[in-house]
Amino acid sequence: MAILRSPVDAIQHHWEYYRERPFLRLVRLFVARVFRGGGDSDSEGIDLGIGLVLTLLAMPGGFVSLLLLDKYGTLLQWMRGTLNVDPLLMALPDEYFFIVLSMTVTGAVAVWRWDAIFPDRRDYMNLVPLPMSMRTIFLANLVAVLFLAVLIALDVNAASCVLFPMVVAATQTKFLFFARFAAVHALGVLLASVFAFLAVFTVLGLMMALLPPRAFKRISAYVRGLIVVYLVTLLCTSFAVPSLLRRLPKAPPLWTLLLPSTWFLALCQSLRDRAGPALAAMAARTFPGIAVLTALALCVYAVGYQRHFVRIAEMSDTGSDQHAVRRSRFSFYLDRLILRTPFQRGGFLFVWKTLFRSEAHRLVITGIGGLGLVLASQALMSAFEPAKSLREAAMSPDALSIPFILSFLIVVGIRVVFELPVELRSNWIFRLMLDAEKQECEPLARRVILILVLPWIFAVALPVYVYFEGWVVACLHALLVTAWSVLLTNVVLIRFRKLPFTCSLPLFKQHSIVILLACCFGFLCYAVSTPDFESWALLQPARMIDLVPVAVVAWFIPRRLGKSTTDIEKEMIFEELPTRTIEALQLGD
Amino acid sequence: MLEAVNLTKRYASLPAVQDLSFSLQPGKVLGCLGPNGSGKSTTVKMLTGLLQPTRGVVQFDGRNIQENLTAYRSRLGYVPEEAHLYPFLTGWEYLELVGTLRGMAVFELHKKIDSLLQLFSLHPSRHATIGSYSKGMRQRILLIAAIMHNPEVFIFDEPLSGLDVTSALIFKNLVQALGQQGKLVFYCSHVLEVVEKVCSDVLILRRGVVIAQDSVANIGRILGQSLENTFLHLVDDVDTMTVARDIVTVMKAA
Numbered sequence: 001m002a003i004l005r006s007p008v009d010a011i012q013h014h015w016e017y018y019r020e021r022p023f024l025r026l027v028r029l030f031v032a033r034v035f036r037g038g039g040d041s042d043s044e045g046i047d048l049g050i051g052l053v054l055t056l057l058a059m060p061g062g063f064v065s066l067l068l069l070d071k072y073g074t075l076l077q078w079m080r081g082t083l084n085v086d087p088l089l090m091a092l093p094d095e096y097f098f099i100v101l102s103m104t105v106t107g108a109v110a111v112w113r114w115d116a117i118f119p120d121r122r123d124y125m126n127l128v129p130l131p132m133s134m135r136t137i138f139l140a141n142l143v144a145v146l147f148l149a150v151l152i153a154l155d156v157n158a159a160s161c162v163l164f165p166m167v168v169a170a171t172q173t174k175f176l177f178f179a180r181f182a183a184v185h186a187l188g189v190l191l192a193s194v195f196a197f198l199a200v201f202t203v204l205g206l207m208m209a210l211l212p213p214r215a216f217k218r219i220s221a222y223v224r225g226l227i228v229v230y231l232v233t234l235l236c237t238s239f240a241v242p243s244l245l246r247r248l249p250k251a252p253p254l255w256t257l258l259l260p261s262t263w264f265l266a267l268c269q270s271l272r273d274r275a276g277p278a279l280a281a282m283a284a285r286t287f288p289g290i291a292v293l294t295a296l297a298l299c300v301y302a303v304g305y306q307r308h309f310v311r312i313a314e315m316s317d318t319g320s321d322q323h324a325v326r327r328s329r330f331s332f333y334l335d336r337l338i339l340r341t342p343f344q345r346g347g348f349l350f351v352w353k354t355l356f357r358s359e360a361h362r363l364v365i366t367g368i369g370g371l372g373l374v375l376a377s378q379a380l381m382s383a384f385e386p387a388k389s390l391r392e393a394a395m396s397p398d399a400l401s402i403p404f405i406l407s408f409l410i411v412v413g414i415r416v417v418f419e420l421p422v423e424l425r426s427n428w429i430f431r432l433m434l435d436a437e438k439q440e441c442e443p444l445a446r447r448v449i450l451i452l453v454l455p456w457i458f459a460v461a462l463p464v465y466v467y468f469e470g471w472v473v474a475c476l477h478a479l480l481v482t483a484w485s486v487l488l489t490n491v492v493l494i495r496f497r498k499l500p501f502t503c504s505l506p507l508f509k510q511h512s513i514v515i516l517l518a519c520c521f522g523f524l525c526y527a528v529s530t531p532d533f534e535s536w537a538l539l540q541p542a543r544m545i546d547l548v549p550v551a552v553v554a555w556f557i558p559r560r561l562g563k564s565t566t567d568i569e570k571e572m573i574f575e576e577l578p579t580r581t582i583e584a585l586q587l588g589d
Numbered sequence: 590m591l592e593a594v595n596l597t598k599r600y601a602s603l604p605a606v607q608d609l610s611f612s613l614q615p616g617k618v619l620g621c622l623g624p625n626g627s628g629k630s631t632t633v634k635m636l637t638g639l640l641q642p643t644r645g646v647v648q649f650d651g652r653n654i655q656e657n658l659t660a661y662r663s664r665l666g667y668v669p670e671e672a673h674l675y676p677f678l679t680g681w682e683y684l685e686l687v688g689t690l691r692g693m694a695v696f697e698l699h700k701k702i703d704s705l706l707q708l709f710s711l712h713p714s715r716h717a718t719i720g721s722y723s724k725g726m727r728q729r730i731l732l733i734a735a736i737m738h739n740p741e742v743f744i745f746d747e748p749l750s751g752l753d754v755t756s757a758l759i760f761k762n763l764v765q766a767l768g769q770q771g772k773l774v775f776y777c778s779h780v781l782e783v784v785e786k787v788c789s790d791v792l793i794l795r796r797g798v799v800i801a802q803d804s805v806a807n808i809g810r811i812l813g814q815s816l817e818n819t820f821l822h823l824v825d826d827v828d829t830m831t832v833a834r835d836i837v838t839v840m841k842a843a
Binding site for chain 1: 691
């Protein structure tokens with residue numbers, strides 16, 4: 001035992017020695033700041049801890065793999081009468097989905113921690129006075145970034161690299177089939193992950209290298225938003241792309257250049273000798289693509305580091321690009337007609353600025369907007385596919401569903417965004433000045449949501465339907481979407497008693513999963529069933545009266561629930577505290 | 590008059606402040622001194638109504654402030670110890686937010702913000718986001734937010750931290766002027782010279798208990814020494830010179 005222990009001890013001793021060396025200590029610092037806070041402001045990041053973040057990232061791949069058991073199970077295949085299936089052919093769309101999933105998750109992580117990847121002013125102030133060269137800081141950050149790219153790629157794909165091949169090979173008797181499939185799949189998804197991380201990193205570095213610091217800061221959020229929209233689109237189209245790949249001509253079409261995910265699927269197919277000429281040509285792009293991206297990432301990172309980090313001391317802290325915002329007529333009328341109390345006026349000002357200025361909130365809103373656009377464009381395409389004329393397409397359930405889809409996502413999305421806190425330590429000003437018993441949070445939140453939803457209905461949906469179908473149909477359609485939006489807003493704001501963004505994150509409750517399922521079911525009722533009914537009802541507008549009882553019930557339930565809450569439950573809160581099973585009365589105090 | 594009557598605050602069972610009683614008279618500036626952990630912040634939070642006392646009351650004009658906290662807070666100007674502000678708002682927007690929440694009329698509010706920003710030398714950077722402000726600039730924003738609605742009670746918790754020399758001098762004179770105007774001022778600080786210069790009365794806390802309370806002049810006269818020495822004498826039984834020498838010794842050690 002002593003003989004065995006000594007080399008282990010020696011390795012451990014050496015590791016302990018090296019991990020505390022300045023360079024590795026610096027690398028650890030840069031890795032940790034990606035997971036914990038970071039960014040230029042003093043904001044308190046949502047600190048989930050490295051372990052929990054890595055577990056959350058690994059979960060989607062594992063869940064999807066398990067869900068596929070149903071598809072590949074032999075008993076179920078036998079019951080369906082599908083015998084002698086080719087598992088490799090069957091696995092193609094699923095493998096493509098895993099590639100897209102790994103790219104999306106890795107890309108999203110890189111976008112989410114965008115600010116923390118690169119050293120900032122705080123690092124400059126803390127590290128530069130220490131006796132170490134700028135080159136050491138540069139190399140330590142670079143090593144940390146590369147380590148992160150590999151770590152995230154391994155983590156995101158760990159579960160699917162084991163479970164998915166096991167599921168696919170469940171019907172096979174040879175272990176070699178499993179081993180080969182697993183190796184090729186792992187290579188495909190890992191490279192896809194690294195590619196996505198490097199691509200985001202390159203875009204970040206390119207912007208830093210080309211733009212002045214202030215312009216970079218301003219444009220950064222929009223570019224991140226665009227990347228999120230691209231990733232969401234990639235995920236939403238992942239079900240349609242495999243069938244297109246099966247029907248490719250000999251040369252790969254141009255659109256495959258915009259979808260690098262297809263290259264990695266082609267690589268997997270090539271390695272399994274299943275690729276046609278087009279797929280082989282696409283597979284040939286992967287390694288040169290990664291090599292070019294890596295070289296580009298290193299170059300732009302070096303230039304960006306030189307331009308931004310090394311010169312931080314020369315840059316002024318205070319912005320000089322000041323734009324005086326004049327009080328518009330719009331805000332004057334808004335104050336007069338809609339926002340009647342000081343709480344509503346002040347609260348609206350705060351909520352509005354936060355929604356469009358806080359990076360985290362803008363990012364979530366952009367993601368929701370991207371999802372909305374993808375779903376709306378899918379609905380639009382579906383509307384035009386079977387229709388013979390524009391008029392026919394406009395009256396189809398798919399076209400009618402577009403404002404429902406968008407309003408649902410805005411209402412629910414904004415409600416979710418309201419839960420994300422911003423600068424919690426700064427909420428003392430509201431604690432100090434607001435009357436907790438006044439119960440004005442819900443009316444304020446309702447006004448914010450409806451101001452974001454209703455103008456679009458009247459500015460876009462109404463004129464479009466007036467043009468195609470005339471005033472009666474257009475007004476009925478606008479009225480229905482408006483009524484449904486208001487009712488949905490009432491539902492999502494049941495027992496809402498916070499000033500948005502000023503309360504700590506809600507705790508995970510047992511009924512959170514039920515709420516999630518209710519959202520999915522709600523979407524089906526709101527954005528699928530209602531347009532179906534509306535399409536039928538608009539043929540004879542009197543049929544719309546059938547919706548009145550539904551609307552009355554949807555109006556009555558939240559109102560009833562609101563009334564049944566006690567006064568204490570209506571008081572404004574700034575902290576989400578767990579419900580205590582036993583309450584100490586502290587009678588001795 | 591603002592009065593603290595037997596204020597006690599316990600966190601779980603640990604007392605942070607015990608049986609604290611004092612009154613704040615119009616025209617007087619009451620300084621609050623004490624080492625870290627002496628209960629200054631807890632006292633300030635109870636005076637502002639941010640924290641409810643475990644026992645005792647804070648009375649304003651003879652009425653418990655908890656009875657109508659909103660009315661009391663509308664007459665209160667508070668500068669907290671740390672400048673936690675929303676970094677994505679501009680200085681102007683932050684002040685507009687505070688003024689709007691206080692129910693100030695738009696025209697009057699804008700006029701006041703404009704004038705105060707100019708007087709505090711923040712006008713040129715009024716449309717830059719607070720995230721880009723220095724500590725001193727943030728502190729000045731807090732000061733403006735605390736005074737712009739012309740309150741009757743002022744509670745300042747370390748208001749000079751980060752301020753440059755000119756702004757600090759302006760502020761010290763402002764506090765004295767507020768006192769002369771008959772306002773109630775409670776001033777918490779670590780900087781003894783400032784308390785000595787600005788305050789008419791002083792309250793010294795140690796481990797949540799008042800150990801001295803009198804006018805600055807009286808305290809010095811009774812103990813026959815400066816406020817700094819009085820403070821050290823009352824609060825810390827530490828020979829500061831010895832500690833300084835020990836630090837140098839540790840620094841030099843291999």
